[in-house]
Amino acid sequence: MLRLHNTLTKKIEDFASREDGTVNLFVCGPTVYDLSHLGHAKTYVQMDVLARVIRANGYDLFYLQNITDIDDKIIVRSAERNVDWQELRTTFQDEYIKDMTSLNNTSVTEYARATDYIEDIISQVTRLVNGGHAYTIENDGIYFEIATFPEYGKLSGRSEVKKDDAQTRIDESEGKRGWNDFCLWKFSKPGEPVWDAPFGAGRPGWHIEDTAISEHFFGPQYDIHGGAVDLIFPHHEAEITQMESISGKAPLVRYWTHTGFLTIDSEKMAKSAGNFYTIREVIEKGYDPLAIRLFMLQSHYRSSINFTFENLDSAKNRLLNWRNIAALRHQTHDTLRDDDEKSTDDRSVSLYATSQALLEALNDDLNTPAALTIIDEAFSRIANAKLDDIHQHALTQLLETIDETLGLNIVQTTPDISDDAKRLIIERQHARTNQDWKKSDTLRDQLQKDGITVRDTPHGSVWEYSV
């Protein structure tokens, strides 16, 4: 049974899908005006694990992610660079997908670009205008009137923010009926991207993109909406307000999940502070993207993560150690023995229960730190065992479960070594039996050059991938 923390109730709840066997998940994607940074990596890795865990529970999951490809930042940036906005957004959408792929965030069923759903957006704005929820400000745009939706604030608990709050800014747009009213559709200025609409040519506001896209695929109600905490207000609050006003059906979303922020050197990541890292540049420093992924899984998704290279190194080393354990599956001589016979052998290392324990930890509101501990404990039992006592099938199955749920690609990144290398290892074993240390060491050096480290344990020689 999957349990998830729900921002709406601030409680961990048992998960039940709206329709048996299927789950609809929407996660807010990025605005594609620049390379993605480590904060994006955190959110999307953790949401990817959520998707994997839902599927591991047997659900048929549709994971929808929007791409904001029209907004002020894109317009400004394309003007700065003197490139067409469509070229800019296509470039950075491609870069985003590239980064996600390298992090192995491959669970998304559909990436939906806002500008591909203008019809749906116009339809929503039209319905809001006709329903008396929206009004026009001349030469500005169409705004949602929050006073028409009494439940505004039910997600963020921020319904009665007072105007005289010290930090509340006065919105630049004059003519708004409510100080908090938000824009649904902006009338374009000359030279800006523009789409025709019955209520005036222009471009979509931010919040309406997501509800138009989610309605297009899921209808007015669906199961889970994810994103980082900073989106709770006003973005997700606005989504609820829009869609529930349009459909009259509540709740828009049954479970809201939010990821904590990533900080760098304990400070908020900001270009001005000089502590801003893109995913790309960390990879270019030589870090395995899967080590970045493991780093993100070392803490709970709702916690914040403090990024330092020291901490990333820690994850990197842990991953390398795991891979060497995984490589043992190529070195067991299991084929000589029957699996069933083995599983009843007291000395064999029991691993079947580990996969189950792993799933249970993840079902507990995605407790990835606990999941990693379960893996560590199982792996240390393996490391201490004789090769013959390692149940090859069980180990392989465990690795597959880890990859399926955590997406660490352990199976794929731990290939068997070549037959030639195997021959050298056997040759070296003979040399050692004959106490021909010179030959033994020469062969070890030779293997080292091929990226294979051999170490001799009391139970025999074992090979590992060289660092």
Next chain:
RNA sequence: GGCGCGUUGGCGGAGCAGUUACGCAGCGGUCUGCAAAACCGCGUAGACGGGUGCAACUCCCGUACGUGCCUCCA
């Protein structure tokens, strides 16, 4: 100012009212043809002050510090 979160050993990071979390790094030792690994041990974790309990890192209250949102933001 409003609302929220956090404070655990060198670093990261969980669970749990009473028993070694775990990982990464360090030091000492055992073992070993060498190398490595592994194992054992060590550095006596729980911001501070109260409270409840036989017992608190774990529950309650307060204080301090940090941090997030309130504006675009993953």
